[in-house]
Amino acid sequence: MKLLLTDSGIINRSITDALVELLGQPIAESSALYVPTAIYAKPIGPEMAHRTISGQEPRSPMTEVGWKSVGVLELTALPSLDRELWEPKVQEADVLLVGGGDPLYLHYWMQQSGLAELLPSLDLVYVGLSAGSMVMTPRIGASFVGWTPPEGGDDSTLGLVDFAIFPHLDYPGMDNTMAEAERWAAELPIPAYAIDNQTALKVVDGTVEVVSEGHWRLFEA
Template identity: 55%
Template sequence: MKLLLTSGGVRNPSIRAELVRLLGKPIEESGALFIPTAQWGQPMCSPQSVYASIAGEWPDQEGLCDLGWASVGVLELTALPSIGADRWTSWVRDADVLLADGGEAVYLAHWMRESGLAGLLPELDDTVWVGVSAGSMAMTPRIGRLFVDWRPDGSDETLGVVDFSIFPHLDYPGWAYNTTESARAWAPTIGGPAYAIDDQTAISVAEGEVAVISEGHWEHFPG
């Protein structure tokens, strides 16, 4: 699987160009599945926010579903255990890209395991995973206590598909916990390498190569 791990989505031409490179073909020729599951675990999200992400109704912001895909479907992970893998795995295998929305990363990782999607990922060599915020953080080993909103007394461990952690929304206006100072305090608690990235930055992972794609600000913490 190829990964495009973003903080705020495909927000600039550099990130969009990297998405096209990972797909190996134009966005307009690619089929996508959108995964809203992480939102259900985040107390600040709601049925209205899920709809806004799917329908492209966030103000002044192009969402994952709005990039010009040949087709877009919704893959709700909490439903998959009730319908059986023989039905949904073909949907995933046929998709060119999986679009994982933001929300709560530990909750998303939990349902990726429970649904069986996490176990399928190693077989999806040509599929691109595009994450936004929690949709990116779920692929890391840990997110840190700062970002745990679901089961706050539980683990902060996620899937560990990559070997680094992500601090998203770096210096986002008005977000007191996402400052550079907070990121530098968070990094030593992770126990491994990490990146702090703003909404104009993405981390691309393909064939063992990690690259930062940015028209904004980011920091690397070697761990």
């Protein structure tokens, strides 16, 4: 599995070019599955899910970039279904688009659905947006803990990469300043990237490449 961990989706030419490189073929020849699950843990969940699924969210484009086909994979539905109804669709996809929202809610349903155990074996490109990117890290940091699972827990997530992500750096209307990122990173025992909406992290075989038309910073462990 190849990873493109974005802050705000496929938002600029550099990130688009990186995606095409990872796919090894044009976007127009590639099939996608979109996972909206994380957004339902936010007050704007239903409205935002509609906008992102229908390709009406230009601030964070994912489904509207010209895919050959787009399907929706809702993780909360999967535990009630036989795996043969949904797992082949994941295996056949060229790209898994995982949207933003609450990273711990997304982590919980990735585990409950069985997708988490399937991810490492997938031969596709995983594109995360905000929470969809953060869930691949070992920890999100206490600052980003919102929803917590019924049995409780901490800030741990999947750990499929060995660094943390601080998203939406200096985004208007948010408190995600560089000073806040420094405080957040100081609490983590792993390397951490602060990235803005024009930045993504491309990960292939454990090697990280920053793709950016904006600004970012790496905090060493």
